[in-house]
Amino acid sequence: MGRPPRTDLAQSSVTFLRRFSGNSPLRPSRASALRRVAAVLLLAAAVALPCAVLYRAAVDATAPVYIPRARRPLLQWDPPPPPPVEVSAEDGDADPFPTDDLDSEDLRLELVLQEASMDNKTVILTTLNAAWASPGSVIDLFIDSFHRGVGTSSLLRHLVIVAFDWKAYKRCVKIHPYCFALTTEDVDFSEEKRFQTTGYLEMMWKRLDFLRLVLEKGYSFVFSDADIMWFRNPFPFFYSEGDFQIACDHYVGNAMDLRNVANGGFNYVKSNDQSIEFYKFWYSSRFRYPGYHDQDVFNFIKHDPYTADIGLTIKFLSTSYFGGICEPSRDLNKVCTMHANCCIGLQSKIHDLRIMMEDWRNYMSMPPSLKSFGALSWRVPQNCSLSLLSP
Incomplete structure (x- = not known):
């Protein structure tokens, strides 16, 4: 019989003792001696057994313990993304963001800018109200142009839609991941704002002040009206040295010429001290020129000596690339x-924007040889008749 396991040592000692006690056939002297030996062995086992248990526990404590994968504690983790905003017909027109909670609004703006920003802290911005937000209206055409343009679909990842009212915000969160509700107390921006009306002017100046805030947060931006179709990635066509670059209603052929007639619906602005100071000056100039919108006021103050003192580098974008x-x-x-500038009326804009999109689709379906030949041109304006703008 082999040696018994260590854990059975005490039991073996007891058995040994029983065999050599009581009814032992040995002589009394020998039996007594063997009982003493058995007693010593029993005492040794009683001491050794607890020591063995403690040693085993100490060894086990230092050994690696396997934890099933599903239960292993996570040493590093990312907090889950916030749940998507859910809107329903029961929400009505109620605005979920209190207009007096400026800290909350500032935090929401910072978060959405961080999410949409490019690596160089540049975002693309557009504004939206309910009149332009309904299905099939301007905002759908705007987003569709990114999908159909050359090198533009990936830019949607950096687009933030700024909603002027709750209806526009509800529509935005259904069609785009980056939306911001710009609250304005006691002003309703949801209806169509006809050119040069009081509501239109208020909305334009609210927009300008918001863009100044984005610059102050350290973000450069491309601002685009939603009635602008994006057919190619514009970034390769911007000037590398310009602080403030703006599209034109009329381009005279020189990017530095102040005689260019600027259009505030599309601009690329780098965040720096010069641009921030200029936007403050631009916004404050509304009181010098009451009744004018931001675009007209820009065309006034671009000649102002203070604009030169600021040190802002202004570049006008050629209509060869940024037309209308x-x-x-x-x-x-x-x-x-x-x-769709030089166009009054929402339905007129939508009609001509759809024609633009049809013309672009026709162009994209042409073979390269016909494209290079320039066999296709725009069929607009149609409803956006320039004659309506004549005095």
């Missing part, structure tokens, strides 16, 4: 954006 109904981009091989 006022002055179309003639070559579809070059066009980046087309604006």
